[in-house]
Amino acid sequence: MTHTQLMLRPSDYPVLIEHAARYSDLDPSRRIGRDALVRWFEDARIAVERDVFGAALVGRMRLLLASVRVDVLAPLQVAARTAVGARIEAGQYRIGIGVSHIGTSSFAYTYGVYAGDECVATGESVSVHATAGGPAPLPEPVRDALKTLRMDAPEPTRLQRGPARAVREAYPFRLDVRTRFGDLDPNRHVNNVALAGWYLDGLAELHLDVLGYPTGGPLDGLSPSSLRVDYLDEVRYPGIYQLRVGVLDLDDASVRYACGLFDGPRCIGLAEAVGAHHLPEEDGDPGDLAVRLEPFRMRSV
Missing domain, CATH: 3.10.129.10 (Hotdog Thioesterase)
Incomplete structure (x- = not known):
């Protein structure tokens, strides 16, 4: 088990976002594809940043994704069920997101995807603040906003x-x-x-x-x-x-x-x-x- 697969509870994350699975998220196995999960993480990340940074600051910043990781723990389907077979609302998942690391010019998120209270996927990503000259220090308002999202989670893997x-x-x-x-x-x-x-x-x-x-x-x-x-x-x-x-x-x-x-x-x-x-x-x-x-x-x- 990697550290991205630690069994965190939904309540461990500072932010929980409801996310509905779509038919277009399915791969040929009729399960949610790995690239779809990367998109789910992107959607969660952007929603959180617009909320905590503010749309004006987001519009001025250039954040580049340096890395992303997805670990699938259980099959994800459009019609979701819990591990014990209890049906929940079709296609409804929750994505937990929090900040696990804040560096000079970069910061990291950790993610958990839940069907009910069952963790079915985890992940992490690293974002870098950049200007035309390359990586640049995070603006103080961004650093302060990120601190409100900090959670007890391992730093990102290399x-x-x-x-x-x-x-x-x-x-x-x-x-x-x-x-x-x-x-x-x-x-x-x-x-x-x-x-x-x-x-x-x-x-x-x-x-x-x-x-x-x-x-x-x-x-x-x-x-x-x-x-x-x-x-x-x-x-x-x-x-x-x-x-x-x-x-x-x-x-x-x-x-x-x-x-x-x-x-x-x-x-x-x-x-x-x-x-x-x-x-x-x-x-x-x-x-x-x-x-x-x-x-x-x-x-x-």
């Missing part, structure tokens, strides 16, 4: 990476991605939610390759339960980028992936994901997926 993670050729699997105008946000770069979706697309393409491109896409059980994204630089439109994927670790039940996003040879984004490679009987028998994933281990450079 992505552990060696120099190979920034080298294109270290990743065995490649997917080219063209930016779309609809992916841009008000800062005129590709939105963090769209980028999280790119990494999930890269994993799905790897799974298709491993499974022999089955009709309808890869099996549902291969979706990652944990996704961490680090945004190293802005991704612009128009452009074509290389998304690379490799396998870091394999054990009896799970696989840990590394992903890198590259503009030419320059690394502009990193991600890690953890998922299962042992599938339930009803998903069919695709063979030994661990063996099939072995050729995609990260390379030495």
Whole structure:
């Protein structure tokens, strides 16, 4: 269990936001997708900042997302149920949000998603205050507002990476991605939610390759339960980028992936994901997926 999966209660968070699941949040497994949860966290973050900072201050500031992490603890569905099977209002969740760290130019949020009182997902994110010259100290009104949202939670994790993670050729699997105008946000770069979706697309393409491109896409059980994204630089439109994927670790039940996003040879984004490679009987028998994933281990450079 990672520290983002600590079993906090809804009342532990300084802010609780009601959030209704939508049909468009569902992935092919008929559950809330990981990229949808990244969007839920963004919605909660923006709502809180407009409330505690004030719309005028938010309009003057430039806050960039440096990283986001999602850990899914239980299936999230449009028709939500508690762990004991008691039905709650269809599609209604609560998102808890609080500040876990305040630095010089950055601060971190921690999140919990609840169906009733059951925690079904957790997460964290780091935001950086930036000007044209780069990271800049947080304005005092922002720092004071953030203090009202502080809660007792661990500081954000750091992505552990060696120099190979920034080298294109270290990743065995490649997917080219063209930016779309609809992916841009008000800062005129590709939105963090769209980028999280790119990494999930890269994993799905790897799974298709491993499974022999089955009709309808890869099996549902291969979706990652944990996704961490680090945004190293802005991704612009128009452009074509290389998304690379490799396998870091394999054990009896799970696989840990590394992903890198590259503009030419320059690394502009990193991600890690953890998922299962042992599938339930009803998903069919695709063979030994661990063996099939072995050729995609990260390379030495």
